[in-house]
Amino acid sequence: MSRGGSVSLRNIVKRHGSLTVLKGVDLDIRPGEFFALLGPSGSGKTTTLRILAGLESHDAGSVVLDGRDVTGSEPGERDVAMVFQSYALYPHMSVYENIAFPLRMVKTPNAEIDRAVRESASRVKIAHLLERRPGQLSGGQQQRCALARAIVRKPRLFLLDEPLSNLDAKLRLETRVELRKLQRALDVTAVYVTHDQEEAMTIADRLAVFMDGNIVQVGTPEEVFRRPVSIEVATFLGSPPMNLIPARLAGREAAIEGHRLQLESDYGAEREVLLGVQPSRIDIGAEGIPAQVDLVEHLGDSVIVDLALGATRVRAKLPERTRLAEGANVHLRFDASDVHLFDPQTRQRITA
Amino acid sequence: MLFAPALVLLVVTTSAPLVYLLWTSLMRIDLTMPFLSGFAGAANYVKMGSDPRFWNSLLLTLIYTTTTVVLQVVLGLSLALLVMQIPRGQTVLRVAAILPIVLAPVVVGLFWRTLLLSPDFGLVDLVSHALGFGSHAWLGDPQLALVSVIAIHTWQWTPFAFLVLLASLASLPPDVFEAARIDRANAWQRFRRITLPLLRPAIVIVVIMRTMIALSAFAAIFAATGGGPGTATEILNLYAYRTSFTEFNLGYGAALAVVLLAITLVISFLMFRMRRGR
Numbered sequence: 135m136s137r138g139g140s141v142s143l144r145n146i147v148k149r150h151g152s153l154t155v156l157k158g159v160d161l162d163i164r165p166g167e168f169f170a171l172l173g174p175s176g177s178g179k180t181t182t183l184r185i186l187a188g189l190e191s192h193d194a195g196s197v198v199l200d201g202r203d204v205t206g207s208e209p210g211e212r213d214v215a216m217v218f219q220s221y222a223l224y225p226h227m228s229v230y231e232n233i234a235f236p237l238r239m240v241k242t243p244n245a246e247i248d249r250a251v252r253e254s255a256s257r258v259k260i261a262h263l264l265e266r267r268p269g270q271l272s273g274g275q276q277q278r279c280a281l282a283r284a285i286v287r288k289p290r291l292f293l294l295d296e297p298l299s300n301l302d303a304k305l306r307l308e309t310r311v312e313l314r315k316l317q318r319a320l321d322v323t324a325v326y327v328t329h330d331q332e333e334a335m336t337i338a339d340r341l342a343v344f345m346d347g348n349i350v351q352v353g354t355p356e357e358v359f360r361r362p363v364s365i366e367v368a369t370f371l372g373s374p375p376m377n378l379i380p381a382r383l384a385g386r387e388a389a390i391e392g393h394r395l396q397l398e399s400d401y402g403a404e405r406e407v408l409l410g411v412q413p414s415r416i417d418i419g420a421e422g423i424p425a426q427v428d429l430v431e432h433l434g435d436s437v438i439v440d441l442a443l444g445a446t447r448v449r450a451k452l453p454e455r456t457r458l459a460e461g462a463n464v465h466l467r468f469d470a471s472d473v474h475l476f477d478p479q480t481r482q483r484i485t486a
Numbered sequence: 487m488l489f490a491p492a493l494v495l496l497v498v499t500t501s502a503p504l505v506y507l508l509w510t511s512l513m514r515i516d517l518t519m520p521f522l523s524g525f526a527g528a529a530n531y532v533k534m535g536s537d538p539r540f541w542n543s544l545l546l547t548l549i550y551t552t553t554t555v556v557l558q559v560v561l562g563l564s565l566a567l568l569v570m571q572i573p574r575g576q577t578v579l580r581v582a583a584i585l586p587i588v589l590a591p592v593v594v595g596l597f598w599r600t601l602l603l604s605p606d607f608g609l610v611d612l613v614s615h616a617l618g619f620g621s622h623a624w625l626g627d628p629q630l631a632l633v634s635v636i637a638i639h640t641w642q643w644t645p646f647a648f649l650v651l652l653a654s655l656a657s658l659p660p661d662v663f664e665a666a667r668i669d670r671a672n673a674w675q676r677f678r679r680i681t682l683p684l685l686r687p688a689i690v691i692v693v694i695m696r697t698m699i700a701l702s703a704f705a706a707i708f709a710a711t712g713g714g715p716g717t718a719t720e721i722l723n724l725y726a727y728r729t730s731f732t733e734f735n736l737g738y739g740a741a742l743a744v745v746l747l748a749i750t751l752v753i754s755f756l757m758f759r760m761r762r763g764r
Contacts (some may be wrong), residue, residue, distance in 0.1 A: 210670035224663035
């Protein structure tokens with residue numbers, strides 16, 4: 135099977151009347167990559183995917199697939215397959231005919247269709263459901279049918295628009311893993327839209343974070359998680375998201391509520407900053423920054439503790455055995471290497 | 487007991503006339519020869535077998551019903567598909583489409599006869615003349631008259647098919663069509679493989695309703711041609727009317743009406759069966 139295609143978006147601009155939905159999106163996706171478009175709703179990630187598919191027009195910029203400019207060509211001419219959030223199965227056709235549809239449209243011989251349909255169906259484990267109508271399938275089975283329809287034609291690009299959002303939590307985790315295996319086995323390029331940062335983190339080779347019609351950061355999940363470029367990205371990722379604590383920065387030192395913290399590098403002249411730290415990086419001990427426990431949430435394998443640090447609310451993710459009384463006075467600690475510094479005005483990351 | 491008034495009303499207004507019609511159809515009642523009146527058994531029905539005017543009217547009824555229903559569905563669907571492409575102003579078109587429907591068929595018949603089809607003055611005649619097809623007796627020529635009454639019925643009722651199919655089209659899921667575009671279906675394939683099958687229930691309902699109405703059409707033809715010239719537009723309903731009320735042969739007229747009723751019932755029954763069958 136041929137390796138998946140590459141994707142390049144060049145300065146894509148999309149307007150709805152006076153509203154600019156995409157403000158110049160540039161993106162390069164490598165062949166065979168599992169690439170996630172991550173962002174809150176309304177950030178333009180789905181619009182980007184639909185422009186990539188050719189379902190929606192754009193006002194400026196170009197879409198290049200495998201080195202060929204496909205801007206303005208019909209979706210059917212782009213050799214892309216798509217799994218819709220709603221699955222968009224053909225309700226009047228059997229599962230078999232649904233999967234066969236993309237092949238029938240290009241007049242594939244019946245014997246070849248039959249072989250391809252059965253192969254795709256067994257890949258996603260619905261070979262026993264071929265005679266059913268979509269209305270007779272469960273949500274998970276419909277999702278598999280949509281997947282089979284997408285993979286049956288062996289496209290060079292596989293587009294997925296929040297494909298897991300209509301499944302229940304358990305099925306979502308299982309399907310996530312299967313999707314990933316399927317993409318690896320087919321060695322196809324996949325572009326995956328999601329608002330769920332955990333989903334994007336676990337499934338993607340690389341991801342692009344969308345905010346308000348712009349791509350604000352591109353990288354591997356680890357890079358993005360370790361070095362968020364802005365406050366928006368930092369607070370969008372992680373569950374619970376990163377804590378932001380007002381602090382005074384001077385040289386190699388940050389002061390939080392009078393408590394001094396040694397940093398790894400020298401940041402020069404004194405200024406106000408927002409100091410970010412992931413909840414899982416916070417430890418509670420006998421020494422450190424004094425805070426008061428507001429609320430304790432048990433998650434089974436961990437505990438989320440809400441703390442009042444002066445006027446700031448801080449959340450810490452601690453091991454499940456932690457026993458803390460609400461109202462207790464405690465001390466927070468974290469490593470200098472886990473500290474992120476942001477400029478409160480520009481909201482961008484501060485580097486030494 | 488509380489529904490007794492409703493039941494009585496139903497029997498008096500619907501069932502009683504029907505039973506009386508059936509009874510009359512078994513009688514010989516000819517007001518021009520009242521001395522011959524009496525029970526006739528099935529004689530009226532037997533007479534139809536050798537009555538060329540009956541067979542002519544039956545054939546006209548079938549032609550009239552089939553062509554008007556097919557035209558309404560084809561035109562209504564085409565219009566609905568066209569209007570779906572218009573981003574704005576659909577509401578105006580919907581309101582405009584209702585206008586012919588709310589007119590009384592008699593008014594429509596008269597309106598076409600006097601304003602559109604009358605030679606030298608009618609709009610259709612003027613257009614035909616301007617296009618070089620010449621002036622025609624649209625309702626006077628036997629063949630043109632049949633075409634004209636079919637056109638009148640189609641003009642009045644295509645909006646009904648249009649509105650039903652437009653509403654059905656608008657309710658189809660857009661993502662299914664997007665999926666089909668991605669699956670490489672061209673416009674014709676999308677229409678043939680997605681739109682038509684998904685519209686099938688609405689089309690079947692339109693065909694059933696319009697067939698039942700077309701079979702019992704009367705007023706517009708009565709107002710436009712009165713069944714003429716000669717018997718050129720005399721569908722079964724008009725033949726029954728003329729027999730009863732211009733030739734005063736009430737018994738035979740009633741039998742003709744019963745046959746029309748039976749045909750309508752059988753066709754409706756078969757269509758509903760077909761609909762359930764799928």
